[in-house]
Amino acid sequence: MTRRNLTVLFLVAIVSLVCFRRAERNPFARFLAHALQKVETEALNPVSSQDLFDGAMEGMVEQLDEYSGYINAKDAAEFEADLTQEFGGVGVLIRLEPAGEAPGARQVLTVINPPLFGTPAQKVGIEVRDQILEINGLPTSEMTMRDVLHTMRGPVGEPVALLVNRDGFDQPRTFDVVREVINVPSVVGSRPHPDGSWKFALEQDPRIAHLRILNFGEKTSEEFAEAMQSVHEQGFAAVVIDLRDNPGGLLDAAVEISDLFLPADREIVSIRGRGDKPRRQYIATGDGPYPGIPLVVMVNHYSASASEILAACLQDNQRAIIVGQRSWGKGTIQHVIPIQAGKALLKLTAARYVRPNGANIHRAKDAREEDAWGVMPKPEMTIRLTEREMALLRNWRQQQDIVITERSSPPTPESYAGEPPEPALAEPADSQLELAIETLQQILDGRRMPGSQE
Incomplete structure (x- = not known):
């Protein structure tokens, strides 16, 4: 048989x-x-x-x-890597870009960010704007990004052969890169320093720190606590917690971050299961180390799940002012259940969460605008951006987040034998961040009460 x-x-x-x-x-x-x-x-x-x-x-x-x-x-390994914030890889930020402007132009896998110092890709000399033509002999022009990730990532210690083309090369060269554990940060600041650390001070007002939480993984609460310790040591007077475009992640990470800012015995979030039966109530474990620092939490339409838990908790406990626009409205909790001897995963919605004031967060399929869902700023704190405006901000932010190191200096037209690089994007107006800064300035100047939504 x-x-x-x-x-x-x-x-x-x-x-x-x-x-x-x-x-x-x-x-x-x-x-x-x-x-x-x-x-x-x-x-x-x-x-x-x-x-x-x-x-x-x-x-x-x-x-x-x-x-x-x-x-x-x-797909299970990639899913788990997103939550654990680490994987076996080479340490490059890449995307598939069209090779030309003509319709149907082939896709070229391009390095869009200089590899961070100390990563495998940086050690062998991979540079920003390099074109990766093959991975282990497989043409990338025929791959999707999903294929690229599956091929590029793998067991730590194993080599990956990258065939690279670069302006100035007579012909493509092969770089043998040995995979290492790549840690993916989820908490970043306003601007990167050359060594890969982050600058938290906002240029508009150096009294205010800007902390961006990109997602909620296993290391997020630890990263955030370290960032807040740095904020405290540097003497910042107020903090903007930026949750815009954050899709969520682990419930525990949102709970642990909330706990940093609350007095003892305050409710963070409660969980209800089938039949709306109460399952668990999360309560602040003790007086957090930052119970009084003025906070603004920024959300937009794509802030979801754990982002909404954190924002709703700080809003309902009058610890933060919410600025931006109404959040996504994902108020359910998924249990990830290993099946098939742990090779595959079943992600099963098993509960919903309720914010401290008892209001619903989840947006049902038939929900109307006037229904209760999501996290909503007060009208005077609401600024709605169009999809185009949000896209411009994302693209500009991505360019600003490029880390410039001694081994990877910013490209100049003279450094290109072929087409010059795209010009730097002009900074688009970020009216939501401007309102967040103005609000905190009013608090610091005594013109507004901390946590006041009025």
Whole structure:
């Protein structure tokens, strides 16, 4: 008997065993096992057992809410890397860019940020604007970004061969890069220093620190606590916590950051399960180290999940003023359940969270603008940006976040043998940040009470 058939029989046996134990409560499990067996033995075009399993799982989760999902074995490692904030890689920020302006121009994998000092890519001399033509002999022109990440990342200590083209090269050269653990920061400041650390002071007012939380991973609360310690030691008088475009992440990270700013016994968030049954209430563990520092929290339409937990907590406890525009409205919690011996993951919505004032955050599919959902600034603190304005700010911010090191100086027209680099983007107006600064200045000058939403 082939290994494939043995695998199918094993799957059917397992499903059948589960069905037998649960048949009185859910006969559909037995029906599923029967269907799996029929497809395997009678389908005209044979399909692998793995594909059948993946298809069955994807079909099941499609019947659930939009945030539940099945993460197959191929994508599970990347998903977990996003949460752990580390992976085996080479340390380059890359994207697929069109090779020309003509419609249908081929895509070129381009390094868009100088590798940070000490990363594998920096050690071997990879530079900004390098074009990676092949990864381990595979042409990148035929890859999606998903393919690129799967090929570039891998076990620590293993080499990756990158065929690189660069202005000034007579022909492409191969760089052998050995993968190392790459740590992905989730808390950054206003501007990067050459050594990769961050400047927190805002140029508009050096009394105010600007902390941007990009997502909520396993290391985020530790990173944020370290940043706040630096803010405290440098004598900043107020802080802008920028959650714009933050898609969320781990609940615990949002809770731990909230705890830094609250008096003892204040509610952070509460969790409710099926049937709206209370599951858990998160309470401030003690007087946080920063209970009085003036705060503004910035949110926009793409601030979601853990971002909304932090923003709602600080708003309801009158510890921060919210500036920006209404947040996304994702108020559900997903449990990540390993399946298939841990190779794949089931992301299952199992609870919802409620903000300290008892209001709902989750935006249902049929929700109206006048319904309660998301985190909303007061009208005088609301500035709505268009999609184009937000895109301009993102692009400018990405350019500003480029870290310039001694080994990787900013490109100049003279350094290019071919086409000159794109000119630096002009700084777009950030009216939301300007309002945040103005609000904190009013507090520091005694013209507004800290935490006041009026």
